Amino acid sequence: MSVLVNGRMHNLPEPPTLAALLVALAPPIPFAVAYNGEFVPCANYARCEIQPDDRIDIVHPAAGG
Amino acid sequence: MNCIKAEDTLTLYGQSFASRLLLGTSRYESPVQLAAAIRAADPALLTVSVRRQLPGGRLGSQNAGGLFWNLLGETGRKILPNTAGCHTAREAVNTASMARELFQTNFIKLEVIGDEVNLQPDPFGLVDAARELVKLGFQVLPYCTEDWVLCSRLMDAGCEVLMPWAAPIGTGQGPRNPRGLRELRERAPQIPMIVDAGIGLPSHACQVMEWGFDGVLLNTAVSRALDPVQMASAFAQAVKGGRSAFLAGPMIVQERAVSSTPEIGRPFASDSSRSEGTALRAGSFHP
Numbered sequence: 001m002s003v004l005v006n007g008r009m010h011n012l013p014e015p016p017t018l019a020a021l022l023v024a025l026a027p028p029i030p031f032a033v034a035y036n037g038e039f040v041p042c043a044n045y046a047r048c049e050i051q052p053d054d055r056i057d058i059v060h061p062a063a064g065g
Numbered sequence: 066m067n068c069i070k071a072e073d074t075l076t077l078y079g080q081s082f083a084s085r086l087l088l089g090t091s092r093y094e095s096p097v098q099l100a101a102a103i104r105a106a107d108p109a110l111l112t113v114s115v116r117r118q119l120p121g122g123r124l125g126s127q128n129a130g131g132l133f134w135n136l137l138g139e140t141g142r143k144i145l146p147n148t149a150g151c152h153t154a155r156e157a158v159n160t161a162s163m164a165r166e167l168f169q170t171n172f173i174k175l176e177v178i179g180d181e182v183n184l185q186p187d188p189f190g191l192v193d194a195a196r197e198l199v200k201l202g203f204q205v206l207p208y209c210t211e212d213w214v215l216c217s218r219l220m221d222a223g224c225e226v227l228m229p230w231a232a233p234i235g236t237g238q239g240p241r242n243p244r245g246l247r248e249l250r251e252r253a254p255q256i257p258m259i260v261d262a263g264i265g266l267p268s269h270a271c272q273v274m275e276w277g278f279d280g281v282l283l284n285t286a287v288s289r290a291l292d293p294v295q296m297a298s299a300f301a302q303a304v305k306g307g308r309s310a311f312l313a314g315p316m317i318v319q320e321r322a323v324s325s326t327p328e329i330g331r332p333f334a335s336d337s338s339r340s341e342g343t344a345l346r347a348g349s350f351h352p
Contacts, residue, residue: 064090064147
């Protein structure tokens with residue numbers, strides 16, 4: 001199964017949860033995540049089951065005005 | 066005279082700040098330059114954003130977010146995350162939620178952009194987002210215009226701070242609608258107002274502070290100056306000077322000329338008694 005992460009296709013490891021995806025991708029810390037445009041608190045990663053073609057956004061601190 | 070003045074601090078949602086300058090962290094040449102500008106500006110808050118991380122980012126590393134995170138920590142400043150680039154209330158609420166988890170603050174600079182040409186706020190999306198964020202426990206600082214109806218709706222939504230623009234973001238034009246800004250200030254004297262966006266010069270910042278605004282938020286005016294560190298210092302002084310002038314109470318503008326030098330004793334006066342009487346009526350003891 002593939003999902004869209006930050007606009008790019010990625011293969012999702014089993015089990016198909018957000019937590020498994022994040023373990024596989026190991027994004028630099030700190031980060032926060034949105035699933036299909038909705039914020040997911042870090043406490044809910046393991047419960048967030050992913051479907052084919054879902055969109056995941058992983059964001060980090062950045063400069064801003 | 067033994068007079069101790071109460072400390073003049075900026076208070077936002079119950080938090081007090083010695084500085085009245087808020088500084089953006091974007092568009093600097095390097096992290097070193099940003100850190101030096103922060104030291105020179107001595108800001109109350111630093112604005113930041115959340116973004117997807119691109120390999121080899123602007124801060125020159127694969128983990129640009131981590132480096133930036135460390136730099137923020139070293140400054141010891143309080144953080145004001147933004148929702149820059151959001152065009153709907155839903156985007157803004159979700160961006161704010163991600164920012165809260167990352168930065169561990171309820172403060173959010175709420176931006177909902179309604180027009181790509183001048184980056185003007187979308188008043189409808191702004192109010193919707195503000196209402197939702199307040200329900201979620203955020204302390205919302207909305208980037209808005211000087212429109213009174215919009216500002217009153219934002220206050221109704223629970224915003225305890227307003228951030229009207231001076232001019233479109235990044236233009237450096239200074240206050241485009243001075244009368245509108247001053248009327249807004251006068252109509253809601255109880256709520257902290259920070260002029261955000263469009264400031265280009267320290268004189269712009271000083272001017273709005275003289276009008277009674279509580280603070281100034283700027284980024285590009287510092288980061289795109291030839292010498293950002295020196296400009297940061299200039300803005301810090303301008304904001305303090307403007308605030309001092311506001312507290313001092315500016316003189317009332319007169320329609321006609323009033324001599325500041327006493328008439329009493331002026332040589333060559335043809336009628337010294339008439340000259341003296343005129344001077345006393347004019348209040349010649351004032352400088």
